[in-house]
Amino acid sequence: MAIPIKPGDIILINNWAGGFLSSAIRFFTKSWSHSAIGFYRLASNVLPPIQTIFEASTTVHVTDWARVYNDENLDLRVYRWTKPMPVEPILQKVFESYNGNTYGIFQVLWFVWRWVIEKLHLPKRWARKNFFPNHEICSEVVYVGLKELNNPIVNIALAKLNRDQNTVHVGDIMFICDELVKMGILEQVYNRQRI
DSSP states (O other): OOOOOOTTOEEEEEETTSHHHHHHHHHHHTSOSEEEEEOOOBOOSSSSOBOEEEEESSBEEEEEHHHHHTOTTEEEEEEEESSOOOHHHHHHHHHHHHTTOBBOTTHHHHHHHHHHHHHTTOOGGGGSSOSOOSSBOHHHHHHHHHHHHOOHHHHHHHHHHTOOTTTOOHHHHHHHHHHHHHTTSEEEEEEEOOO
């Protein structure tokens, strides 16, 4: 049985069976391979309604949380807000903006460029703008959700990152979550990792 997901939870996923793309993301971001947002319970032909997450993979879409949770090839972390946040209108806005959009596969090429800049200690300003801003990736969807909260504490964590929605990757989302945990606004409520 999957642990309960609440709307607005931030989910980090490390897919060990995701093939080349997951391996490349893990290598070039020095982190996990995927992120998602807890979404609403949706009606289905089974009772009770299924718990869902909103994510970008081949498209941006809603996914059954139990299916993700039960996949033994995935490491999972779930972060939850310690105080109520106005997530419902933000989830609706993000859903309306991104649902059904195509995954921004070419953004991965920009993350290779960012990795080269960081590895060679070249000026960070060279990696300020993504050459491939079209379409969305998982970290962009989560970042936009965080930005739309317009919460002063969340904004401090985002400012520390000094990225935008087209230049943020999963490692950055992990950094933001860890910063928000330190600030007491977010807590890690679940962690499953390979030993």
